[in-house]
Amino acid sequence: MKTFFSTFFLTIFASLSLFSQNIIGIWHGDLNVGNGMTLAVVLNISGLSADSITMDSPEQAAFGIKIDNADFSTNKFSLEINSLGAKLEGEPNVTYDTLYCTLTQHKQALPLTMTRGAYVPKPKKQDPKDFPYIVEEVEIFNPETNVKLSGTLTAPYDYKCDKIAILVSGSGLQDRNEEIFGHKPFLVLSDYLTRNGIAVIRYDDRGFAKSTGDASDATTYDLSLDAESVVKFIKNDNRLKDMKIGIIGHSEGGIIAPMVAARNNDVDFVVMLAGPSIEMSNLLARQNYDIMKSSGYSEDIAKQYSKHALDAYKIVKNKKLNIDEKKKQVAETIKKMNSLVSEETSDENTIQESVEVLFSPWMYYTLNSNPQDDLCKIKIPLLALNGDKDVQVYSKDNLAGVEKAMKKAKNQNYKTLELKGLNHLFQKCIFGSPNFYGKNDETFNEDAMKTIAEWIKEI
Numbered sequence: 001m002k003t004f005f006s007t008f009f010l011t012i013f014a015s016l017s018l019f020s021q022n023i024i025g026i027w028h029g030d031l032n033v034g035n036g037m038t039l040a041v042v043l044n045i046s047g048l049s050a051d052s053i054t055m056d057s058p059e060q061a062a063f064g065i066k067i068d069n070a071d072f073s074t075n076k077f078s079l080e081i082n083s084l085g086a087k088l089e090g091e092p093n094v095t096y097d098t099l100y101c102t103l104t105q106h107k108q109a110l111p112l113t114m115t116r117g118a119y120v121p122k123p124k125k126q127d128p129k130d131f132p133y134i135v136e137e138v139e140i141f142n143p144e145t146n147v148k149l150s151g152t153l154t155a156p157y158d159y160k161c162d163k164i165a166i167l168v169s170g171s172g173l174q175d176r177n178e179e180i181f182g183h184k185p186f187l188v189l190s191d192y193l194t195r196n197g198i199a200v201i202r203y204d205d206r207g208f209a210k211s212t213g214d215a216s217d218a219t220t221y222d223l224s225l226d227a228e229s230v231v232k233f234i235k236n237d238n239r240l241k242d243m244k245i246g247i248i249g250h251s252e253g254g255i256i257a258p259m260v261a262a263r264n265n266d267v268d269f270v271v272m273l274a275g276p277s278i279e280m281s282n283l284l285a286r287q288n289y290d291i292m293k294s295s296g297y298s299e300d301i302a303k304q305y306s307k308h309a310l311d312a313y314k315i316v317k318n319k320k321l322n323i324d325e326k327k328k329q330v331a332e333t334i335k336k337m338n339s340l341v342s343e344e345t346s347d348e349n350t351i352q353e354s355v356e357v358l359f360s361p362w363m364y365y366t367l368n369s370n371p372q373d374d375l376c377k378i379k380i381p382l383l384a385l386n387g388d389k390d391v392q393v394y395s396k397d398n399l400a401g402v403e404k405a406m407k408k409a410k411n412q413n414y415k416t417l418e419l420k421g422l423n424h425l426f427q428k429c430i431f432g433s434p435n436f437y438g439k440n441d442e443t444f445n446e447d448a449m450k451t452i453a454e455w456i457k458e459i
Contacts, residue, residue, distance in 0.1 A: 059438025085342025151203030170251030387422025
């Protein structure tokens, strides 16, 4: 009997050893998410423990997703991803070049076939292939913040233009092209504007790509100082200083643009691309509702989830509670939210991670801010655009907020437009959900870019 067990365990050990040698590596595949759409999934396996494995969703700009539990006890594997409320199960074929998997999320099981090798995004059709204008690397140093921004200046030859635009990206760390989901919106937009006689500066966010600085505790206000340093750079450059300076901000950048313009007289115009204009806790609660609906959840669940989210935001803002009581109440509220989506996301660690996000410097500042405070001071030309399919910044409420601020500022030189069929990235779409951003062939709708360019040239 001893011999049998010894032989048995040796056999199992040899099998696992072979399994571990052959399954380690990078795997990628396309997950069918319905409506004819797929989503790229990448599995990075460097060992057989949970802390040696991560998952990526490159088309959602989500990298290094934590694996909470990993089971490789047989020639199959099972991975639990609590942050997604998901489980990935699979097994290799005999030649170890394919993994046959099932991803289960929200009680829905989706087949996923993965092959060995790194994920390579397909080039987007709007990426420019030639640049018939000046392209120059620039460095902008702000001694007050000790941040050095690395960027790109594009301008018509001989700098024969009278306007220059600074592109400011949305939330999260992004490079000068605002690269997301394989798209490069700011590269495409800067190319279009420059071909139409408007100079452009776009830059890497602080602490990202080639820019220096620490963004970990940076708030929207801190990031506005970076954008303002670009304004000062332009005013100190003999080739650019006589041009009218504008700030084009996308999403959070659309908060930063009027924030800088409200305090700096050197800014001559502002373009808000889905830039929030209303009190942020209300905007984010609506965002939760719209994203839940666009992701297939019922009206009832989306409403409940949004209500709990707004409750959590109000607790964070409550000045009568101390920090410990706030965090305790927020945790209880998040547990209610997560239970609507998946029981797997209701474990204590996942809830506490969500609590800490809400109390991070950036989010705490955001929840306690109101873009109206700066917008109502804007008296220079302003253009505000929103897509009617935007599920991150609800267009009707947002554009109404811009109108309200402009009336309060007594600014008659402004324009608001709701663009039909466009999402938050200004792509033509059927579904506004972020899940489909990466698979959209369009990076930035040309009619939207034409609207921006013509408006700038007319002011």
